Amino acid sequence: MLTKYTNAKIYRNKDANEILVENGKFKAIGTNLPDAQEVVDLKGQLVLPPYVDPHLHLDYVYTLGEMEGIGAASGTLFEAIENWPKYKATMTVEGVKELARKGIYDEVSQGVQYIRAQTDVTDPKFTGFKALLELKEEMKHIVDIQVVAFPQNGMYTYKGGRDLVEEALKMGADVIGGIPHYEPAREFGEKSIHDIVELALKYKVLIDVHCDETDDPHSRFVELLNALVLLEGYGDKATASHTCSFGSADDSYAYRMFDLFKKSKLNFVACPTENAYLQGRQDTYPKRRGLTRVKEFMEMGINVAFAQDSINDPWYPLGSGNMMNILDNGVHLTQYASPGELESAFDLITYNGAKCLNIQDQYGLDEGKPANFIVLDEKNVFDAIRKRVNVVMSVRNGKYLFKKKPQEFEVPFSL
Numbered sequence: 001m002l003t004k005y006t007n008a009k010i011y012r013n014k015d016a017n018e019i020l021v022e023n024g025k026f027k028a029i030g031t032n033l034p035d036a037q038e039v040v041d042l043k044g045q046l047v048l049p050p051y052v053d054p055h056l057h058l059d060y061v062y063t064l065g066e067m068e069g070i071g072a073a074s075g076t077l078f079e080a081i082e083n084w085p086k087y088k089a090t091m092t093v094e095g096v097k098e099l100a101r102k103g104i105y106d107e108v109s110q111g112v113q114y115i116r117a118q119t120d121v122t123d124p125k126f127t128g129f130k131a132l133l134e135l136k137e138e139m140k141h142i143v144d145i146q147v148v149a150f151p152q153n154g155m156y157t158y159k160g161g162r163d164l165v166e167e168a169l170k171m172g173a174d175v176i177g178g179i180p181h182y183e184p185a186r187e188f189g190e191k192s193i194h195d196i197v198e199l200a201l202k203y204k205v206l207i208d209v210h211c212d213e214t215d216d217p218h219s220r221f222v223e224l225l226n227a228l229v230l231l232e233g234y235g236d237k238a239t240a241s242h243t244c245s246f247g248s249a250d251d252s253y254a255y256r257m258f259d260l261f262k263k264s265k266l267n268f269v270a271c272p273t274e275n276a277y278l279q280g281r282q283d284t285y286p287k288r289r290g291l292t293r294v295k296e297f298m299e300m301g302i303n304v305a306f307a308q309d310s311i312n313d314p315w316y317p318l319g320s321g322n323m324m325n326i327l328d329n330g331v332h333l334t335q336y337a338s339p340g341e342l343e344s345a346f347d348l349i350t351y352n353g354a355k356c357l358n359i360q361d362q363y364g365l366d367e368g369k370p371a372n373f374i375v376l377d378e379k380n381v382f383d384a385i386r387k388r389v390n391v392v393m394s395v396r397n398g399k400y401l402f403k404k405k406p407q408e409f410e411v412p413f414s415l
């Protein structure tokens, strides 16, 4: 079946206004394309590749309410990490899947089709991890999920932590994670980074480290991660998530690192809503925003993407899987919002996230790739972001995931 989408405003492609889809793939993108059995008039609306959420704790979504009585009152990152094991002991595979499904539907119903799921593996029973491996298969018709073997409570805060991570890689994790700033001494943080890179090379998996998620400017594990992936030529397969401390580092250090990041091609993920909420807790005033140097990364061509991070868990009570909300908060908090900057700002929740996931060969609006795309309720990029418009259509492998009707008002009004 051949389907033609006409009157499309295509993101990053000013020369085309039509899309031809056949057998689930983009057959052509251009102008005056051949007729098709099915023709869909997009009426000038904006077409983008699907949103990518490159960092979401899917095994935690909607657990905040479940943890009542266990204690998550102050809202600090370290309190949440401390309390998590008490709840974890009560989890079941089916229970995790039920909540995670809700999180997936939140995201997919708002235009996401790719999620990197940070998944705790500091549980000898691997309950959350097994749940996510199963969901990855069960939900692949609506979303691509990469599962990260993430040691939430560290590799060296107790004996056997590193071995659990390796076990998760044997069980089928797509990505190895880490949390060096949480290890009990700097040397153990560094040791964990060496382990992560060694294990990534051994098991041929991608890397995504929770790196320097602290306001301490002396937390500089990203420096070691970057040096190792540079040495191994593995930077494009590695991501440093959060790097909040880099936003507190002094400029002379930061500029030296910018050059090294460019050389390694290391990817970055910032979580604007989550880290604005969690960081700066020990500051009085002025309070830091807790975000890494997104604006400079964008200007220098260092790949950086935005992510949701959490939905209603002990780390962050809010979150709805709406990447437009993440983008809107992100461009404010990083001051990346001039009209010129906004023209490429959708990259932060689309192409840049896809680069973190290392899926460029199958992602994007190009001939021959899977026909995955979304349509926004606006005609240009600037107004779409300014008005935080909704996704009105999501297409996956040439089929509708959803179409939304235009908003109706019971009582019509006129200006």
Ligand code: FE2
Pocket: 055, 057, 118, 210, 309
């Ligand atoms: Fe995270």
